[in-house]
Amino acid sequence: MIETLITVASIAIVLLALSFMMNDRFQEIEDQVEQLSINVMQDNYQLKKKMKVLEEELLQDDITEEKRPSQTDGAFRNKPPMVTTVQSLADSGYSIKEIARKTELGEQNIHSILNQSKGVQS
DSSP, X not given: OHHHHHHHHHHHHHHHHHHHHSOOHHHHXXXXXXXXXXXXXXXXXXXXXXXXXXXXXXXXXXXXXXXHHHHHOGGGTTSOHHHHHHHHHHHTTOOHHHHHHHHTOOHHHHHHHHHHHHHHHO
């Protein structure tokens, strides 16, 4: 009986020593999940920074586009940018063909935009 207790105790001690020497697989998985979480947070931060920069650039473009029509006169307010562009090019003395080439619109479209703007202004 004593031999059995000694054998069981020695096996328990050996197994206890082995458990301290073995790598903990859960710890490795936990470390990998933590590293993945850190990477995701870093990527998210970088994306937010890039979005902020892009928003600032777009906002800056909107402000300059809003200032441009208001500096000339009130006739260009609340009009789409293409209409404003066509009207400003026509006011600058460009021909219909030149405006069509610069805006990549057809000459018929340029004529209709200019006719509509003349009807609205008068």
